[in-house]
Amino acid sequence: MNPPDFGGPAGDNATDQVDRLIALLAKLPGMGRRSARRAALKLLRDPGGLMLPLADAMRSTAEAVRPCRICGNLDTTDPCRICTSPSRDQDVLCVVEGVADLWALERARVHRGLYHVLGGVLSAISGVGPEDLRIEALLARVGAGEIGEVILALPATVDGATTAHYLHDRLRSSGVVVTRLAQGVPMGGALDVMDDGTLAAALKARRPA
């Protein structure tokens, strides 16, 4: 423990608590030591306004939210509300890398079927193999026979494409229809700032006007 590094008064036990708060805040993504100090000061200036509500929200959420045993989504119920919803299409399964992608698709309200969270993508560099992802669980769900289409909504990166290829191979024998998200110019995207790969993909996948 090195208090001066985290910005509390140096060498004074009195502020170990503040130092610890700053150290923990600094572990949040996007936070550095400096912004953690600023955040701690803002919290300390009005504890009732943000610090206590946030503490309570974190504690209650930590106790209430867990991964869905079926799809891997995070929810206060297990199985999650998407998996148990009677209004979702039971025969279309959308495979995503992580819960953040699931949330993004739900925000866009474009997918009315079910999800399967892989928990990552294959990566030779990071040493992520098939056994590290929820692939067997996916094959088991598809093997149960109620799924008609698997949509691979994986990131448009090399690792995402590798993972999509791998899953396509593994799903081939199941007879299920496997599709991917279209690639092209994003909404509002100006052509002159697009990378070559996007332009090539958009041109190749061109459609009648």
Add this chain to the structure above:
Amino acid sequence: MNPPDFGGPAGDNATDQVDRLIALLAKLPGMGRRSARRAALKLLRDPGGLMLPLADAMRSTAEAVRPCRICGNLDTTDPCRICTSPSRDQDVLCVVEGVADLWALERARVHRGLYHVLGGVLSAISGVGPEDLRIEALLARVGAGEIGEVILALPATVDGATTAHYLHDRLRSSGVVVTRLAQGVPMGGALDVMDDGTLAAALKARRPA
């Protein structure tokens, strides 16, 4: 409340809790909606690792830390450990804008006297007048007669300089020595990237080599 804005699954009561967590995280300085979502996901992936310790640290800090009635520092005791420390010089008072500045000086271990936190600087644009700052409390401390020197460690900005001038005027009748931090080229600073004001101040305050 607009859940899609904060990134939870849209229109689903199940995740109101996560939405609320994200909304609160987004209020931290330096956090936007997007980074609050990422932070929430990181917290949710391993609640025991960071979320519960952080919740506990915030709750216990909120309950334990309060402003020192003498200097305005934040500490678990009131008066704070600096004000009550017998090893600090009781006759040198360093005036700072905020607690963050006090912490910075303590980290540097350069000031062995006491502090006085103003809680801001005078600002015509932001409508901050003398009555909004802890100036009367400063004059009362100096008036008690034990202080020999007041160091104005205020920011090197227009508002900081205005505040320093104002405090110097108000302290004149007390007979106390009033000093300011030196201005000049910072340690490691290359001359060709310094602004004109810094170069002018450094040249004006030049000293024998």
